[in-house]
Structure formats: structure tokens, C-alpha cells
Amino acid sequence: MKIKSFIGLVGLCALTGLFSPTESMAQKQFTLEDLNFGGTNFYNMRPETRYLTWWGGKLVRQDLNSCSLVDPVNGKETQLFSLDELNNWAGLTKPEEVVRHLYAAEFPYADRPVVIVQNGNEDLYIDFKAHKLEQRLSRPSGLQAREWNKQSGATAFVTDNQLYVTDAKGEKHQLTTDGSSDIVYGKSVHRDEFGIDGGLYWSPKGNRLAFYRMDQSMVADYPLISVPELDWTPKKGESRAAKAAPTKYPMAGETSHKVTVGVYDLTTGKTIYLQAGDPTDRYFTNIAWSPDEKAIYMFEVNRDQNDCRLVSYDAATGAKLKELYRETDAKYVEPCHPIQFLPWNDKEFILQSQKDGYNHLYLFNTDGRQLKQITSGKWVIMDVLGFNSKQKSIVYVSNECNPIQRNAWLVNVASGKRTLLDNGRGYHHPRLSKDGNAVMDSYSEPSVPRKYEVITLNGKPKRHEYFTSANPWKDYKVPEYTNGTIKAADGKTDLYWRMVKPVDFDPSKKYPTVIYVYGGPHAHNVEASWNWGSRGWETYMAQKGYLLFILDNRGSEHRGKEFEQVSFRRLGQEEMKDQMEGVKYLKSLPYVDQNRIGVHGWSFGGFMTTSLITNYPDVFKVGVAGGPVIDWKWYEVMYGERYMDTPQTNPEGYAQTSLLTKAKELKGKLQIITGLNDPVVVPQHSYSFLKACIAAGTQPDFFVYPGEPHNMRGHQSVHLHERITQYFEDYLKPITSAKEER
Template sequence: MINLTSAEDSVVKTHTDMKIKSFIGLVGLCALTGLFCPTESMAQKQFTLEDLNFGGTNFYNMRPEARYLTWWGGKPVRQDLNCCSLVDPVSGKEKLLFSLDELNRWAGLKEAGEVVRHLYGAEFPYADRPVVLVQNGHEDLYVNFREHRLEQRLERPAGLQARQWNSRSGATAFVADNQLYVTDAKGSKHQLTTDGSRNIVYGQSVHRDEFGIDGGLYWSPKGNRLAFYRMDQSGVADYPLVDIPELDWTPEKGESRAAKAAPIKYPMAGETSHKVTVGVYDLTSGKTVYLQAGDPTDRYFTNIAWSPDEKTVYMFELNRDQNDCRLVSYDAATGAKLKELYRETDAKYVEPCHPVRFLPWNDNEFVMQSQKDGYNHLYLFDKEGRLIRQLTSGKWVVLDVLGFNAKQKSIVYVSNECSPIQRNVWLVNVATGKRTLLDNGRGYHYPKLSEDGSVLIDSYSEPDVPRKYELITLKGKPQRHGYFTSANPWKAYDVPEFTCGTVKAADGKTDLYWRMVKPVGFDPSRKYPTVIYVYGGPHAHNVEASWNWGSRGWETYMAQKGYLLFILDNRGSEHRGKEFEQATFRHLGQEEMKDQMEGVKFLKSLPYVDQDRIGVHGWSFGGFMTISLMTNYPDVFKVAVAGGPVIDWKWYEVMYGERYMDTPQANPEGYAQTSLLQKAKDLKGKLQIIIGLNDPVVVPQHAYSFLKACIAAGTQPDFFVYPGEPHNMRGHQSVHLHERITQYFEDYLK
């Protein structure tokens, strides 16, 4: 999947003339109130990029104040710099558990290099024991805060590539120097592999992080068995990235002054991909078996899950065309295939992203997520693969399953049922199917559920609410309890007007959501230069009902400089159902451009938009969209900045590229239609392309090839590269990046 970069934190806005009642009609089920931010007309302060960009020196002071909360069993705990406190879920009152000084003293950490420096990451691994897990940089420390003593310290080995600890068995699985190890609760280390290398990868993410994969180590519920990935990428071609020496290089260091080859394994669309198998290690017997899934060539294995009794492993298996998905069970002791439990096919693609989850009150039934009815919903199956019932349905999407409330025999999940641009938390009774909205029905919520399902920590924002925290108790009738409201950190500043609305897609029927950021000191009688920020690709969105409609800080910075910003989520973006997402299949960028031009049509209807000064900017898929718009509509867009752009999908990786485009061999017309190489001759306005020299996602070949095509065509793009940087610019370099983006529009659009 193409990642959003630092140049694209995602968000959205709308038109000032939008009536609240019309918006309420749009969002349907849940009432929305207080959607518009009053402007601080008397404010005097001005923002800088150090305030608004995530790499800025003052960025975190300009974010709404956060509360860091975790769980100790069913009890919420506040993690702070110097202390951890128990939080009463009803009153919100806090009771000190321990301080940082006490913890360091109890752990016997006297040397300056060993002390724990803060408690923001403190964890409470045992629901029934007063133990906190903290780190001092090279060790995991388990401290009993009632008995005031260090119970255990586990060293983090040098060269650590992956690690997973199980609280039930106390065993740790880790990968170091390419080999897989397991350390049991007594500290005895067992080396499971000897052939690990850059070609043979153990215990780490495979299939380039697609299909919901974000790791490669999977403990069984009680920690007696470990499932792990083995990826053989010896047949995958190397891609030649280059490392540039640091600026402080000196001969005394004894290193070469020359740049070094830093090749990565990168399977391009239509080429040989890696082969993945799944092993299972048994702590008791010390033996490893591999799941007998058959030839792994051109297949994807994902969403590994365990049965509650640790006897069975479940896995989704997908063909390379990604249109035939099967859920299969395996015997964990022998690796033998037991049964194909479920099969789903689609004319375009099936995309399993979530493992099955067993009901905590019934070991014979599990919940599965699927888009088979057009929207991602929950389905209840028995362990033999028989469908019992569909648990949720409707033209909305289940976004996440948080867990279960065993006493009420219900599932707690997050969906956008209230509105396509909202995120709200719900409870569904497994037996009756009755759904209950648990939060306030507005805004964008990121709840966390306690292990026993009795309490929710709900962190959320609304378009005019920077950040708020509530505690929701689920014992009996759900009750919401106020905990903390963040102050508006922008109160003393000149803030633009943020609005949100809809336009119809190019199909004439589908609502597309947009965000608008009007210039500070907006005067409707003036005409303003306008910049469209675009992403537009799968698994991402920009417009949401969070603070300022999800607007990125750079948009505020540009509005302060007198620009109008416009952001539209076209068809192909996420959370709108299968038909909406699959509209772009086999011809990426084409339907997306049509939808973006409907946004341009709307902008041109506004008297304060200067039609002769329209620019566009995006990163990654948004960089692809930026150059696509700039070259397909050269008389509309005057200036563009494209970051990390895909130029031709035949150079993108197998899993993502082939899902949406098929292979170049199977879809030559689609690849030819979407390639930007042939559009280099159509470049008229000012275009700046920016990349990271060490980008492992959209490899530099894309940008270099487009430059070569422009040279051949006689067109003149500008180009800038960040040596040593990957797909996203890290740290303070992101401030430099956004200064550069801003200056390009200042030079050529204003």
C-alpha cells in the first residue's frame, strides 16, 4: 500500500454557506450539533511552520493537550511524565499508584544511563497483579509497585528486528541478526533457525505489509505455541538504493567516503514475488512444524489466528490475482490441513484485512469481517465454517472491532454508520443483533476497550472540539462520564475558516465529501489563489468530522498566506463500500481525476476563487494524482508540487499494484492509459517533483524516468531530492520540505 507522507496527514472542510440542517440530513442517523468554529476576529498571533508542522520545534505545544491512558485489567490508568495514576471510571478522579522516582528506586536503577526517563509508555501486563512494565532503553523491567521490588528484567538483544512477549507463559519470541529465538519464562534461550538472512526472513511482516499484516510473530492465547512467518525472497530482484555518507564524515572514522549500495528486495508488478510459509513452534516439545498449505508460489497467507484451546491455527489464503480468498484451519501439532471453512470470490478483488476472533463465552463460534454484501460487516460462524448469522448490515462500514463484553454477550466495534465522515463506537448483541450507540454520535472517536469489556476510554474530537476524553461504563446500561477536555491551543491566533460539504461524483449520483480552508481575513469580494490538496488512493481519506474537519497544519499556514485550500475525497478512497472503492479497478487515476474535476467545477462556481490561479499538491498516490491532473488538464492547473509520485504502475510493488491494476501482462491497456511517461509532453505549467533518495515504497526510478521523458519531450519540471530520506521526510526535515512546497506556490501561483 502507498503510505501517506509527512506531506499529507489527512483531513477536510466545507463551504460557509452550508446550512446545518442540510448537513444533518446528509449524515443521517446521528445528530450533529455545533459543527462550525467561530473565528477569533481579534486574534493577532501568526503561525509558523515550527508551530504547524509535525517536525517543528513548537508543534507539540500547538496540539490539543492529550491524556495518555492504558488499562490495568478493567481499570483505566493515566500514564504521565513522572507518575502513573488509577482513574475512577465514573468520577474521573485520579489516585496515585507510583512516581517515576519511586519506580527507578525500586528497580535499583542508579546509573544515569539506565534509569527509566518517563512513564508515557508504562504497561500493566497482568490484570490481577500489581506489576508495571517499563523500559530503560535496553531492558524490559517488570516492577511490583505494591511490594516495591523488581520482579524481572529482560535484555533487548542488539540487532533486534522483531519481538513479541506473552504475558500468560512469560515467553518471548524475537528475531536478532536474522535468526528466530524463543526465551522461556526461566530465561532459557532456544534458537529456532540458522538460515535466516536478507533472503530468508523470519518472524517479520511479509507481503509488504498488505492484507492487514504488521508483524510476523503470533503467540497462542496461553503462550504455549508460537506461529511465525518465514519469507523466502531469494528469487526477488534487488532494487539499487544508495546511502550517502553523513555530513560529519572524517578520515579518522576509517570508513569509505564513497556512497554505499543499499539494495532492497522489491517485487514489481508482474515479476517474481517472494514465497511465504508459516511455522509453529511448541514450547513444551521444542519442535517446529510448518503448516501444510501447499506450494506457496504466487499465494498470500494472512490474518493468522488461534483457537482458544491452542490446538488450531486459522489463516486466510489468497491467490495472486487476489480474487479468490479462503479461510483454512490447520492442526497446530502436526501442521496438517484440517478444513477449508469459508471461500469468497470477486470479479475484481477480495481483500482480507482482519483475523477471525472467537467469542470469549463460546469457544465454538467466531466473528469474521467481510465486504461480501458490498460493505465491511460482521458475520458469526461456528468453528466448522457454518454461517450462523450476519451481525451487522447497512450501507456503512465496520472500521474496527475493539473486543467483547462477555457479560452482555456483545461485540464492541467502531463504524461510520452515523456518517461516512464520522467514526463512532457501537455495541451489538450477538444473539439479538440489537445495536447500541455508545458515544455522543458526533465527531471522530478513537476508543480503547478494557480487556473485560466493562469500560471504554473514548478520545475524540469534533469540528469545533479540539480533543475530549470520556469514560464509558458498560455494566448494565451504558453510561458516559466526562474526564478531560483539552483547551484550544489556537485560541490566541488568527485562524482560517474551516468548512465541509459535498459535491456529486462524475457518475452523477455519489456524494463526495470536501473540506475548504478559507484565507485568514477572508473577503468574499476578492479573488484568491487556490490550492487543491489531493491523495485520492485506496485505504486513505482526507475529509473527516474531527477538529477543523481533519485539516492539516500546512493548510492553515497557506491560508494565513492568503490561499484558499480545497480537499476532496474521490471515488477509490476508503470507508465508502466496495463499489465506491472498486470504481478505479484496472485504471487507477482515471475516475479519480474525473471526480477531482467535479470539485474544480464547484470551485469555479465560487466568485472568490481565481480561476487563473489554481494549483495542486499531493504526495505518494497524491503525487501521482498531482502530475496526472497537471498533464491531463494543463489549462486548468498553473502550478503543482508532486511528492514521491508513482509515474508508471509497472514499477510499483506486486501486492498493491496487482490488486488494483492486475499485472502489466494481463492489463496492458490499463498500464498504458495510466502511465505518466506519455504525458510528459503535455506539461505546460510549473511542476516541482520532490522525492526521498532512499524511498523503498515509490522507488526513485519513477521520478527519474519522468524527468528523462520530460527531457526527451522538451518540457521543464523542477526537481528536489532529500538524501537519506525514505518515502516520508522525517523530523525537522519535514519543516524544510513544507517551506519548499510553500515557496513554490509563492513564487509561481501568487
């Protein structure tokens, strides 16, 4: 097995060493209140954040009590207005109506000095040059979805399951009357797969609204329950008992919902539906408008998810206009991005596809003809930020510099010439200005907590330093964070890992080791951000004397189609093989206690944890599996069938990946944790595994969080991570008591 240290292809070679130096003189100790996102001191222990937004081409800093213009070259700030001034200009004096902070202030109009702020119940539009309130829009109680259009001033929203539109004059129009828990309007459909994160889509000028209508009356109810809070007092005649809180949950191979797309015209007041045909066993996603508002484009995917078509429709009649593009794949096609029209040519658009093996940009015209492939290479486009019209270029984010980096680039559409915009190192989260002439870049590197730069794009791109966050951990004793690669089980593919060594690490000692794992699609753990992307809990465990190891196996994201699709129809199998290559590496290290290896993960990571401890019972002594998938036949249709096909067409795969038959193999200590109201990995998974263990005579431990969904919210997350930690403390630490000998 080949082991090699990580060396960046472009920028990371500039780093000195592979880790952040341990500050040996620091003596402070971390608590979970410091390191966990639900902790009381968590936000004080994060690198300082600057809240920034764009006002057209001008950069604005949003702060608690003021908003200021930022000079992009020298970083000098000039106050636009204060919070007190804003409340005074708007005539807000009552405690329940005043604006309390400006972190979320928005500047929708590039050519007008208008700011949008919220007071909890209203959106307030204030002219900060004329010092007056222009408009106040109330937010209805029980708001379920909302989308405002700055061009027409109209707002679409859903409340009490019905869809409404309020026009610029404030007149409310009710578009639906049959909305219910069965008939869902204007919200995400297909369980948020295919890049969907909403259900309301305004046309460019705000004259028309496209929206989803989902009929899920035919989908089985899943019987979740709602547990009353401790301080809840029932109303007169109301029972104290827990109540049924069913959710619609289409399981793999079972009946799924049906989605249609409606279009409301503000000028005529009429609603039509796209004539896409029978919606049974089809997915409609990535809705986009033509610049002239006359056509709607969307991707249509069959239930097998191996046939994807881009289709255009007449927005006035709903009639089908043209099929512009079709992509098929032996395994699956997964469109996650709408097409984007070029600002300088309303007859051409860019389309993202993995059809050459990696997600790249392609140029098409409205006749459906591919004009060219704009980007190519063994790297992926991670995000398209927008366009620079002056240079007729696209600004995007990719991992071309290195598979675990995220960097900003500009590509000329005509020539295909690419220009790196940032420093070529680290993990960047850039935001393009509305005019496309500047980028606000927030980023970190393994030894840099957080930095902000402004990149100007007029002529040759130039980087201007704005703000560097101090290291909030400088007074604490921190572990050593390292990074490298090993070969996958296929013997050829590089896999990236992160290691967190115990505080006061002594290479002559042997340490209990915990592997943290996720391993599933659309996620990664290892990246070239601060401390190599390490989670706070890892630092907490290192402080307690553990070595932490995290490996991104094949099947995880941003490494190309072949890398991602290796798990098709056999989820977890190749992933386990790769994780065991990580175990081989760990066993080659003299300071790893081979007899005390544990594993922990959540969701897909919970599935991996349970898979590893039952498939390799002589390797893993302790495991903590959170929200674990136990049998994929109980997971939802869209995700489950994409990677596993249906139980009817892939019975061997479902049987091989099911952990119910593995319950008898459990030897080590395994704790399963779930939220009682988990609507993602429903509790049936955990309960069924417990029942299988009872039948097999094995003894897992179990803990449930009443009323909680898939992830624990707020301060309960601190409780959760203390519980996880204590389990390893009880059963993985070196033997010091009779309890641990048992």
C-alpha cells in the first residue's frame, strides 16, 4: 500500500509543513460549550465573521448597529446609516416593531438607496438617502414559503397550505383553494433532491410566477409522534397524551407523489399548468425562465433516474415547445443546476453536466444545439457564481487546484481561457457582485482561520486584502492536525484523510483511535480549510487522549462520476473496503493501539458505523451510530432508488446491504442514537435493528431524543456529543477499572 504526504498541485505546496503548529505553551482547556455548535460559547470560539453583501457593485458591511460601505482597494469603511437612524426614519418606536440588528440587511436595487430589513413580523423598505419608509410588508403567521420579486414588487407566499400573490399595490390574490397536507403548493418537492430547495420561481421581470403543485395523497403516511414539552399546558378539553404527527414518506419501490408545474400571470390573473404529460414516476426539476419571460425550461427525469431531458414550455399556454437536450447513463443522471442564459446573448445558455466524467460547463443555443464544451479536465465545477458581461466570461468555483480545495475562477466563453482569481490555496466561499465586476472572497487555509479579500475584475483581476480574523484558539492547548493520502481498495485512486493527534502527543505511546465517517454521496469531510476541515468534537476528543482519523472514501463528492458511482446498487460495500484501507494505514503506525479502534458517524455515517462494526467485528471495539440507515428498502424513493434501484429490481443488493442480518455479528459495544421524530432516516431503522439484535442475542445500547428530528437542535447537540464522548470514555480508553474489563 502506497502512502504519500499531501502536496497541493497549485497552492498548498506553499504551506510550510502539513499541519498547524501545536502551541505548546498554551494551557487553556476546551469544553463542548466552546467547540459544539449548540454550545453557549461556540460563537465566541469561531474565527471572527464579517457580514458582507453587495449593493449592485458596491460592497456593504452589515453589522449589529450599522451598515457601512467598504472601499474594495483599501478596505476603508464609511457608514451609510445606523440602526437607530433606520428605526427613526421608519417611525418604529414600539418594542415589537423596531429592527434589532442589521446583519441581514439587503440592498436589492443597484441604482437606488433602498435597504430591506426585518422586525420579525414585517419586511421594511427604507430609503436611507431620503430618510423615509417606502413600504412595509407584513409576514403572515404560519408562513410556509415566500418569494419576493424586486422588479414587479410582487410577493408570492404560502400560508395555511394555500398559495397567494400580493401585487405591488398590496392587493392579495388567492391562487388556490385545495391546498392541504396532501396537496402541497409552492414548496420543495421530490424531498429536496435534484438541487431543489424551494417551489416558487418568479420570471425575470416578475410578471409571471412558476410554482410546484405536489399531490402526495397516494403516498403512505409514516407514523411519527409529537411529544408535549415539559412546560406545555393543555388547553381545556385537550389531552396530555403525545399526538400523532404523520409525515408523507414514499419508501423505495413504493408509490411516490405526483408533481405538476403551474404558471400564474399577474397581468391576466390566470393560472395554467405546463403540459408535461402524466407526472407519475417522473421528476421535474431545475426550473428556469427565458430572459423574455415567454418560455420555461426544466429538466425531466424518469423514475429510474437514468434518462434526463431538458424541455421548454410556452409560459402563456403551457404547451410543450421543444426537447433541447437528453442525457442517459447506465447508472444514473442527476441534474442539480438550472440552465443559465448569457446576459449578453438571450439565445444562448450554459448547462452543467457530468457526461464526460466530471461536472463541467457546456454552451447551448435555444435550438438545443451544443455549441461547445467550455470547461474540461479531471476536476469539477462546484458552483457558478454568475457572469462578467464586460469580459463575456463566467465566474465559477472549482477544485481544479486540488481535489480538496475550493477556488474561484473566471473563464472566457469564446476562448475557454481560464483565470485563477484567488490565491490558489485553501477553501474559498466567494460571492460575485451584482454587476459582475468584483468578488468578495471569504476563505480559510489549514493554518489560516479566516481571511477576507476583494477581487476586482476590471481588466486583470487584482486581489485586495480586507480583513484577517484572529485565531480564537491561540490561548488554548490544541492538537496537531495533519493530512495525507492513501490508495483506495482499487489500488489506484487517491483518497484524502485528516488526522487529529492527541494533545501532548507522544509517538512512543499507543493511543485509542476513533474513525469518524460519513462516506456517502454529496458530502465530504476532508478539505483544505482551517485545521483541514476538522470538527470541534475531534479537538475535544484529542484533548481527552484520542487519535481521530477521517477518510473520504470512494462514493463521496467532488471527485468525478466514476468515483461517485462506485457504490451503485451496493451502498456501503466499496466504501467499507476503502475505510479498511484506512485501518491498514492506522495499524502501520506504532502509536495506534490496534486493539482499541472505534468508529462513529451520523446518517449515512451511522449506516457506515453499523456496517463496519458488524462486518469487521474483530477490528472495531466500540461504535456510536447516529440516525443510521439499517435497510435501504425503508429509505425514500428519490435518493434510495438513485443509488440502489428498487427492492424489486435489485433484491440481491438490498439483501447484501441490509444490516438486519448482521445483528448477530455484533461483538463490540455499539450505541445507536436517533431522534424520535426523524423524518429523514425514520426511527423504523433503529427499532428494527434493535429487534434483530434481541432475536440474535446481541446487546447494543440505545438512546433516543424525544421530539427531535434527524439532527439534534440547539443545546441538545452539546448533550449528544457529551454522550458520544462518554461512550468512548467508558469502553475504548485503556483498561483502568473492573468496569472496562467487563
